[in-house]
Amino acid sequence: QVQLVESGGGLVQAGGSLRLSCAVSGRIFVLNTMGWYRQAPGSQRESVAVITSGGSTNYPDSVKGRFAISRDNANHTVSLQMNSLKPEDTAVYYCNVRANWRNYWGQGTQVTVST
Numbered sequence: 001q002v003q004l005v006e007s008g009g010g011l012v013q014a015g016g017s018l019r020l021s022c023a024v025s026g027r028i029f030v031l032n033t034m035g036w037y038r039q040a041p042g043s044q045r046e047s048v049a050v051i052t053s054g055g056s057t058n059y060p061d062s063v064k065g066r067f068a069i070s071r072d073n074a075n076h077t078v079s080l081q082m083n084s085l086k087p088e089d090t091a092v093y094y095c096n097v098r099a100n101w102r103n104y105w106g107q108g109t110q111v112t113v114s115t
Contacts, residue, residue: 002026002099009093009109016113017083022095022106024076032098034071034078038091038111045094049080063089085113 008020020036035050049069050058057069068081078095090113095106 002028002097002102002104004095004097004104004106006093006095006106006109009111011112011114012085013114014085014087016085017081018085018111019082020080020093020095020109020111022078022097024078024097024099024104027100028076029100031073031076034069034095034097036069036078036080037094037096038089039094039108040091043091048093051078082111085111087113087115089113 003025004022006020006022008018010018012018032053033050036048037045038048039045048060048063049067051069051071059067066084071078089111091111092108093111094108097104
């Protein structure tokens with residue numbers, strides 16, 4: 001069984017930075033796309049950053065230039081550096097990985113950006 005453990009959420013003032021990390025453990029044979037999603041109250045879950053096994057990244061316009069995703073294939077981790085945070089970035093952030101041809105989600109970590 002593959003497990004994901006997220007860390008790094010918290011409360012930050014607008015304009016500040018946070019770094020989220022997600023550690024993937026278990027019997028991993030293939031680790032493909034990894035990403036971060038977020039869900040604000042009353043909203044659908046949305047993608048904020050995706051990175052392929054080859055290192056290609058994709059971001060929505062709302063975070064482009066402010067967020068940066070990275071992965072460490074040797075240690076099975078994926079991180080999200082979030083800069084110039086805005087109150088509208090407030091949400092629960094979820095790690096998502098495709099491992100062993102299946103999709104896995106982390107438990108979520110709260111990010112709150114105050115004005």
